[in-house]
Amino acid sequence: MSESHGAAIELENLTKRYPGSASPAVDNVNMEIKAGEIVIFVGPSGCGKSTTLKMINRLIEPSGGRIRIGGEDVTDIDPVKLRRKVGYAIQASGLFPHMTVAQNIALVPKMIGWPKGRIKDRVEEMLDLVGLDPGEFHHRYPRQLSGGQQQRVGVARALAADPPVLLMDEPFGAVDPITRDHLQDELIRLQHELHKTIVFVTHDFDEAIKLGDRIAVLRERSHIAQFDTPEAILTNPADDFVSGFVGAGAALKRLNLTRVRDVEITDYPTVSVDDPLQAIFNRIRSSGTNEILLLDKRGRPYKWLRRGDLMRAKGSLARAGTLVTDTVTRDATLRDALEAVLTDNTGRVAVTGRRGAYIGVVDMETLMNSVHELLEADRLEALEAQHELEEARAAQTHAEQEGPGGEAKA
Amino acid sequence: MSTRERDDRLDDGADDRLDDRLDQEGEPPAPPAAPPRRRIGWQKLTLVPAFLVVMLLATWLWFAQAELDPLSENALADGQVSKALWQHIQLTVISTFFVLIIAIPLGILLTRPAFRKATPVAMTFANMGQATPAIGLLALLVIWLGIGRRAALIGIIAYAILPVLSNTIAGLKANDPSLLEAARGIGMSPLGVLNRVELPLAVPLILAGVRTALVLNVGTATLATFGGGGGLGVLITTGITNQRMPVLVLGSVLTVALALLVDWLASLAEVLLRPRGLEVGQ
Numbered sequence: 101m102s103e104s105h106g107a108a109i110e111l112e113n114l115t116k117r118y119p120g121s122a123s124p125a126v127d128n129v130n131m132e133i134k135a136g137e138i139v140i141f142v143g144p145s146g147c148g149k150s151t152t153l154k155m156i157n158r159l160i161e162p163s164g165g166r167i168r169i170g171g172e173d174v175t176d177i178d179p180v181k182l183r184r185k186v187g188y189a190i191q192a193s194g195l196f197p198h199m200t201v202a203q204n205i206a207l208v209p210k211m212i213g214w215p216k217g218r219i220k221d222r223v224e225e226m227l228d229l230v231g232l233d234p235g236e237f238h239h240r241y242p243r244q245l246s247g248g249q250q251q252r253v254g255v256a257r258a259l260a261a262d263p264p265v266l267l268m269d270e271p272f273g274a275v276d277p278i279t280r281d282h283l284q285d286e287l288i289r290l291q292h293e294l295h296k297t298i299v300f301v302t303h304d305f306d307e308a309i310k311l312g313d314r315i316a317v318l319r320e321r322s323h324i325a326q327f328d329t330p331e332a333i334l335t336n337p338a339d340d341f342v343s344g345f346v347g348a349g350a351a352l353k354r355l356n357l358t359r360v361r362d363v364e365i366t367d368y369p370t371v372s373v374d375d376p377l378q379a380i381f382n383r384i385r386s387s388g389t390n391e392i393l394l395l396d397k398r399g400r401p402y403k404w405l406r407r408g409d410l411m412r413a414k415g416s417l418a419r420a421g422t423l424v425t426d427t428v429t430r431d432a433t434l435r436d437a438l439e440a441v442l443t444d445n446t447g448r449v450a451v452t453g454r455r456g457a458y459i460g461v462v463d464m465e466t467l468m469n470s471v472h473e474l475l476e477a478d479r480l481e482a483l484e485a486q487h488e489l490e491e492a493r494a495a496q497t498h499a500e501q502e503g504p505g506g507e508a509k510a
Numbered sequence: 511m512s513t514r515e516r517d518d519r520l521d522d523g524a525d526d527r528l529d530d531r532l533d534q535e536g537e538p539p540a541p542p543a544a545p546p547r548r549r550i551g552w553q554k555l556t557l558v559p560a561f562l563v564v565m566l567l568a569t570w571l572w573f574a575q576a577e578l579d580p581l582s583e584n585a586l587a588d589g590q591v592s593k594a595l596w597q598h599i600q601l602t603v604i605s606t607f608f609v610l611i612i613a614i615p616l617g618i619l620l621t622r623p624a625f626r627k628a629t630p631v632a633m634t635f636a637n638m639g640q641a642t643p644a645i646g647l648l649a650l651l652v653i654w655l656g657i658g659r660r661a662a663l664i665g666i667i668a669y670a671i672l673p674v675l676s677n678t679i680a681g682l683k684a685n686d687p688s689l690l691e692a693a694r695g696i697g698m699s700p701l702g703v704l705n706r707v708e709l710p711l712a713v714p715l716i717l718a719g720v721r722t723a724l725v726l727n728v729g730t731a732t733l734a735t736f737g738g739g740g741g742l743g744v745l746i747t748t749g750i751t752n753q754r755m756p757v758l759v760l761g762s763v764l765t766v767a768l769a770l771l772v773d774w775l776a777s778l779a780e781v782l783l784r785p786r787g788l789e790v791g792q
Contacts, residue, residue, distance in 0.1 A: 159695055184697030194692030198710045198785035208696050241787035257696065267695075 106136035106297030107170030107264035109156065114165035116151055126151050127321040129165070135264075136295040140308040142345070143318035143325075152322045153267055153301045157186045169265060184212050187266035187296075192274040193254035195242040201227070201253050202238045208261040226256040229293075231286060248279035252286070259294070268300045272307070281436075284310055288431045305345055309334070309356045310433060317342050330357050335478045336485050354474060355435035360428055363470045365451050365460035370395050373402065373417060380417075381410065391446060394421060399457040401427055401450040427452045430459065434470065437462050550781055558774040562767050569763045573756065582754045585745070595764055597740035601659070601731040602724070602772065605666040609723050613671050614716065617678025618704065629679065636675050639668040644730050652737045662739025666730045670723040677719025681712030710785050717783060721776035728769040732761075742768070 116126040126148045133139045141149040154160040158179040209219045227234040230252040272280040308315045309330045316327040326338040337343035369387035371380045396402040403421035413420035426440040427450045440449035448463035620629045648665040655661040693703045735743030742765045749758025
């Protein structure tokens with residue numbers, strides 16, 4: 101794919117003052133967003149996070165300050181031109197109900213004058229990218245899609261003209277929790293492929309932890325309470341406001357920060373439904389485990405087969421074994437994996453890759469070990485941070501005692 | 511996930527690939543893709559025309575056996591009837607055309623931010639146009655502009671502006687603001703937002719207004735005769751002043767038939783012009 105990668109965004113003293121109100125809605129925001137990272141604006145309702153986002157593509161004109169995208173000052177250029185270069189996805193997808201899925205996605209490429217053939221290929225490509233079958237969904241109207249599918253099309257439309265920057269305003273706010281979870285996984289997968297600069301607004305801190313490379317916790321008037329990696333915010337909240345926002349259960353939330361790809365995925369004996377029965381028998385006997393994983397024709401986990409299951413089912417694969425109820429992808433968080441391991445009575449969960457194909461398994465033991473390591477590392481880091489803080493304080497006291505002649509503290 | 515669905519996976523069908531993928535992701539299934547459906551049922555196509563044919567046939571049969579005196583014959587002879595009918599259609603078409611080119615652009619203008627403040631004033635004038643009795647307005651216009659078709663047309667137009675104007679404004683205001691923001695957000699110019707999003711979405715309501723205006727115009731065009739504008743009103747007034755029932759009945763029946771026909775055509779247009787994605791129910 102010849103996708104363009106992200107561009108850095110710089111906000112400098114960005115301010116929005118509405119006429120007739122005493123205090124500004126957004127007050128003097130300074131922020132540097134690196135190319136290719138996902139930055140999440142999170143904060144309570146009415147803190148100005150959405151306003152700040154909309155000032156980046158100037159849907160809301162800033163009353164002061166500068167915006168630079170990829171080094172170019174865009175504060176005064178034609179806003180229509182600017183918005184065609186910046187992807188925009190909103191809550192409840194924002195698809196136009198009177199246009200088909202394909203027409204919706206083709207809008208921006210058409211506006212910037214791509215040739216017809218290229219637009220057509222691009223629409224197919226985008227649908228495929230967000231996991232929708234082009235043949236089936238091309239001609240549908242938005243109301244013929246489920247909420248999650250609409251949201252996918254919304255993201256496809258935002259990415260259609262290959263913008264370096266993507267702004268997302270609570271895009272998954274209006275879908276049910278299960279679908280939201282899948283859409284988040286999907287976004288992470290997309291970002292692995294595309295490396296766009298994404299600015300994402302949400303009020304859900306868990307979503308912020310899951311998606312963000314860095315999180316900006318905003319308080320009223322868009323003042324930045326803390327702008328750091330999710331790990332740092334969880335282990336070292338800057339003040340009471342941030343820790344209040346992080347909420348309880350930081351240890352469990354920590355599980356959201358590590359993905360299955362980061363822990364050891366072990367291999368497990370498998371057989372395919374295409375294998376002759378005798379081969380399956382032999383494999384179970386020789387595997388040395390109690391169970392064996394049966395894969396379907398496309399290599400996806402299908403059933404757990406125990407020794408003796410085949411005997412009891414009189415050699416019929418359709419009746420033998422227990423169905424695989426849950427699988428996780430490599431992008432799933434450890435929390436999802438733990439959930440799956442706890443619910444699956446085999447005490448392990450199969451990890452799948454593209455198109456649901458089997459990769460390996462993660463079991464309880466692996467999870468426990470990784471969690472212990474994580475928490476230990478966090479504890480050390482927190483101790484270190486505390487130590488640094490104390491040292492800084494000591495240096496400050498020292499400097500004060502020495503009087504104005506002493507060097508300024510580091 | 512049920513056993514049956516899992517077993518389905520073993521079948522190697524190309525077209526179930528997507529369903530499988532969605533199943534696996536646990537998303538709720540989408541509403542099924544609707545087969546292209548005929549938008550107009552046979553009842554809608556045939557009922558009104560059949561009724562009109564019966565009505566006109568009955569009138570014709572009645573005329574065939576009626577004995578007309580010279581006065582009536584005179585009023586109906588020499589293609590007078592078809593001339594009146596043709597004039598009436600012209601009055602309706604021309605007045606509707608002007609109603610559309612005045613009311614729709616005005617409605618669009620009044621929903622733009624710059625002119626939004628003028629909306630109450632414009633609506634007051636449109637309301638006055640409709641509240642004034644059409645015949646009174648016509649009399650005044652004749653005094654001002656003299657006898658003729660022009661005065662009649664202006665009266666008819668003033669009377670029918672309101673439904674189209676108010677429906678245009680209502681249709682444009684009913685659009686979801688977040689959708690319009692999305693349109694701007696992906697880089698549409700203000701004109702692009704209007705042409706590609708606002709107007710198509712407002713089409714159903716605007717067309718409903720146009721249909722009302724059309725039917726109103728067929729009715730008010732009967733008054734054109736008082737200003738010397740011709741039309742089927744000529745037959746009706748001749749019938750009344752000379753106390754000749756057949757002439758009166760013919761004028762009335764043709765007016766009613768024309769109104770029903772126009773309403774039926776407009777209802778077809780409403781269905782056909784409504785953007786496809788907006789239809790409800792499958």
